Amino acid sequence: MSHSLSPLNQPRNTAVGPAAARRPGAPQLTNPALDYTYDGSFEGLLSVLFQIYDRKAAPNSIQPVGAVQGGLFVQPVEVDTDETAAARVWDGLLRYMDKDARTRLFHVFLSEQPDRELLLFRYADLAMRAGRDISEHYADDNVRRVQRLAQQMYREKHRMEAFVRFEKTQDGLFHATIDPDFDVLPLIAPHFTKRYADQRWLIFDKRRRYGLYYDLTRTDVVEFESAAPQRNTSVSATVLDEREPLFKLLWQSYFDHVNIPERKNMKLHRRHMPLRYWRYLSEKQPREQPFRPIQNKRPVQPGGPALGASTAAGE
Known part of the structure; x- marks a missing residue:
């Protein structure tokens, strides 16, 4: 399956604005319904939609080639x-x-729902039959x-942007492994490209076996081929920068010291940071050394000397 960082992998300039007025509808699908297959890409699905109206044959099913489940005589x-x-x-969708609303269709495709192809066809067909935008037609x-x-x-996109944690390798590459519920890599690419423009990084989706690689110039899709699924996709300690354990310890120490035990609310914490993300967060990993409160701070007593001030007895 191919992956695109954006629909059609390039910006499209069009002079057509939002569809406020009714537009001519789609042609009637008068021929017998057919089963369609495609290569699994978003561009491939759009090609199927073109063929549906070119053939005037509604879809019984639309499936990627590798997932076709046809009948004996189909x-x-x-x-x-x-x-x-x-x-x-x-x-052409901008006419309706x-x-x-059009971008939401691309997001639905990335959701990987089993019937996403038919769902997108039905939505687009409904909009074309109505001749106008239907995004608020919640009936x-x-x-x-x-x-x-x-x-x-x-x-999911927002959480991935917030919870990705990088590890630095010996050659200066920052690596992160994720396992999102949806295929969100194309959606988070602009965020990380802009935020980490001064360093090389790789974000790897271990469930879908592909990633994003930024080389200080551009962000590309990279795919990983393997004969058998790999359970462990973490970076080997032998290729990590020798300072990486220190970075992890400092990060954990920071979170420990800004934590306020009296305001602990695990129910709210899990709502904003679900458990399934914890495996990738440095602050959620077992501590290599126990937490100790900062020892160089003393409370100031009312009327007492300020911190660091010398006392008369010590002079």
């Missing part, structure tokens, strides 16, 4: 990815929805699901 139509057709569909189940999945994707 011969699915395999649609090759066509960049021109995909761009035409992607730009604004850019935010429709497809609209509600698209909105809900887009919200879940936004939360």
